[in-house]
Amino acid sequence: MRPKKNPQKDLNKKSGMFFVIGLLLVLAMVYTALEWKTFDSLKEYDLALNKTDTSIEEDAPIFQLQVTPPPKPPVLPTEIEIIEDDDPIEETEVIAIEVTPDTEIVDVKDFEVIEEEEEVKVIWSTIEEVPVFPxxxxxxxxxxxxxxxxxxHIRKNFRYPELAQEMNIEGRVNTTFMIKNDGTxxxxxxxxxxxxLEKEAVRILSKLPKMTPGKQRGSAVKVSFAIPITFKLQ
Known part of the structure; x- marks a missing residue:
């Protein structure tokens, strides 16, 4: 029995080669697609727009500053008015100090010397005669x-300030006052x-009576006296 197909025209013999060729083409296309790179096109700018038109002429604006003229000097009046002053003018007599052979010599005894008493202040511990309380x-x-x-005197005039009681303030106020040479x-x-508390202490001491002043070497002098006033809440 003879075969119906021509063995020279049998395509199955080269199918393997065609498969390999097709596979290579596909791989080449895939590789080309993966490695394909694109770049942005370069943009060209027209530099003619940046050129300065030489036909245009511009002049810089000119500013004019107004200078204030200096003030005119005052015009003196042609006539001067004289105003009479009724207030008396006290003239000071100037004594010439120039010495001449005819200058009279003044004796020192003709001058009266007034001696001002130096104010003496003595502390309480060193006073000879202390001030006398009434x-x-x-x-x-x-x-x-x-x-x-x-x-x-302190116990009689003592009064605890209400504000200090409300604020719970207590403590000692150290005071020093001066007994003048007239006893005040x-x-x-x-x-x-x-x-x-300080204001209350001052109020108590300001009510002290006038005293007999202290004496130092028989003369009345000022005497300083210090006393603490204690404020304590019960």
């Missing part, structure tokens, strides 16, 4: 009597924990 005139120890009367109370200095 009521201590007949006491032998006037220092002790003075201290007792001071304590009585002078400057009062104070130092304490609060202004309210």
């Amino acid at each position: 009521g201590c005139e007949n006491e032998k120890d006037k220092r002790a009597c003075f201290n007792d009367m001071m304590q009585k 109370i002078g400057t009062i200095q104070k130092r304490g924990p609060h202004d309210v």
